[in-house]
Amino acid sequence: MKGSVTKRCPCPVQRNARGERIACKIKHGSWTYVADAGRDPATGRRRQLRGSGYATKGEAEAALAEHVDSVRKGTATHDERQTVAAYLRGWLEQREANGLRPTTLQSYRQHVEQLFVPQIGHLRLRDLRPGHVEAMFREIAKPQPGRRPRGPASIARIHATLRSALGAAVKRRLISFNHAVGIDLPKAQRPRVQPWQPAELGRFLDFAAADPLGALFETMAGTGLRRGEAAGLRWVDVDLEAGVAIVHQQVVAIDDGKPCPHCGGRHREASFGRPKTRSGEDRVVDLDSGVIGVLMAHRLTQDAQRAAWGEAYLDHGLVFAREDGTPWPPVRLTKRFNELVRAAGLPKVSLHALRHGQASLMLAAGVPMAVVSKRLGHSTISLTSDTYSHLLEGVGRDAAERAAALVPRALRDHSVTTPAPETTQAPRQSDGGPGIAGVDGAASGNRTPDNLITSEVLCRLS
The missing domain is CATH 1.10.150 (DNA polymerase; domain 1)
Structure with missing residues (x-):
């Protein structure tokens, strides 16, 4: 690999008798190296790598030698002059x-x-x-x-x-080091989720039952589906007889400019996409009897809407769709949820808290963390643990008691011996000195023959 070093300064260029450029002798300016990097494999054009800002010729030559060595070792980088x-x-x-x-x-x-x-x-x-x-x-x-x-x-x-x-x-060998690694950032802690108490959740679901979106909110609360997953749920992915739903898609709150795969049109603030995480794709979610009943009633309502709209109905196969069959924009779901929460006089929480509530109820019921993580479609079980571990304070004690109950043990008396009641007649003492209380010839009181034990409680236990 070829290369050269030159000095750059404001002085006029001087050359020797052979026409070669003579470096300025004044100590100003800086030194630069130029290295031949061969031809670009994409364009076939010759490439040159430059380094500048060196104070001396020796520094520039050392940098050039280092670059030549990196090329020889195959570790050289070239940013293709990109910003x-x-x-x-x-x-x-x-x-x-x-x-x-x-x-x-x-x-x-x-x-x-x-x-x-x-x-x-x-x-x-x-x-x-x-x-x-x-x-x-x-x-x-x-x-x-x-x-x-x-x-x-x-x-x-x-x-x-x-x-x-x-x-x-x-x-891609454009740079040699990731300069975003190892920098100091403020420490981020995952905020503690605070879902509604079961009674508050029940109040909300009862209050929202008659709302057009009441079935969607109850399904989210009973399954832990994300907002977009509930909005994108299709009837073909729901088996009410088996009591399961499969998450294949979600509705996201963006307009990606692509035509709808179902109707060919474009929906403002709503487009279809894959679930948030790979572990959330195609996951099977079991439905409880309450959610199954809600979905059955909701399907009858949707059939009536389809009949009323006739040919104008744009069927997307969605479980939860607007009256004309088009998908709900996710932001509209959040807006309606907030309105219902205020009207019901409940503590303010986010729509995502319905998902948190499902997780908290399962953990309180003793469902293993791994099962909860899989049901929610989390990417890792550590994410589930970090998010919900603070909800397990009472569950841990209960688990410890149940685990201890599995070990068979002999009956033991853990009670502390109480002193004998006082009598008017002092017990007899033998000439043999102090003895054991309650035995003929023993000393009265709670003392023990071992004078090194001075604690009254320990005396009784001994």
């Missing part, structure tokens, strides 16, 4: 082409366009350093006028996006 902004946008396009979930893609795009590009997008990808990343996150954490400060959990999600993007750049 951070250009790389991140290309990364988003690649993730979308690879089938990233629409909601995740939307979140990534917001982070890139609203946070990363304004702060570090102008930098060359190869020039990005941990200091740039740390400065950006300090700016992101600052309170902004008109909005709440971002909490540690939000910052952790933003950081995860950048870490994933730069990790992909390392794999």
Whole structure:
């Protein structure tokens, strides 16, 4: 591999008798190296790698030698002269082409366009350093006028996006190190969920029973389905006789610009996608008798609506659809839930709390954590444990008692001996000195023959 070093300074270029450039002798300017990187396999054009800003010729030559050595070892990187902004946008396009979930893609795009590009997008990808990343996150954490400060959990999600993007750049040999790794961030703690008490949940379900969305809310409370999963549930995926439902899709609150797979049109603020996690896809959820009854009654109501609309009914096969058969936008479900909660005079909780309530009821009933995790479609059992472990305070004691009851033991008397009642006539004493109370010739009282034991309680137990 070929390369050279040159000095860059404001002085006029000087050459020797053979026409070769002579380096300036004045101690100013900086040294640069240029290395031949061969031809681009995609375009066939010649590539050159440059490094600049070195104070001496020796530093530039050492950097060139280091680069030549990395090429020889196969560890050299080349950012293809991309800025951070250009790389991140290309990364988003690649993730979308690879089938990233629409909601995740939307979140990534917001982070890139609203946070990363304004702060570090102008930098060359190869020039990005941990200091740039740390400065950006300090700016992101600052309170902004008109909005709440971002909490540690939000910052952790933003950081995860950048870490994933730069990790992909390392794999592609565009950079040699992921500068989003190892930086200091505010510690994020998962907030404790506080679902309704069973009596409060019952009050809400009774109050909402007559509402057009009452069946949806009761199904969420009885199955732990997410909002989008309930909105995307199809009749073909529900077996009321067997008492099971299979989660195949969800409705997400975005307009991805793609035509609806069922009617060919576009639905504002609603599109169909896969469930949130891979472990949540195609999962089987058992239905209790109460939910089965609600769904049977709801189906009769939906059949009447279909008949009333006639040919104008846009059947999407959904269990919970609007009167014309189109999907409910998820934001509309949340809005109606909040209205019903206020009208019922109940403590304010989020719609997602119905899912938390199902988890808390199962754990209180002694259902194993692994079963709860699978039913909810969590990606890992540790997520379930971290979210709901604080709800197990009484369950742990009950489990300990049941476990102890399985071990057969002989009956034992744990009571403490009480002193004998006082009598008017002192007991007889033998000449043999102190003895055992209650035995002829023993000393009176609770004392023991062992004078080293002075505790009254221990004397009685001895």
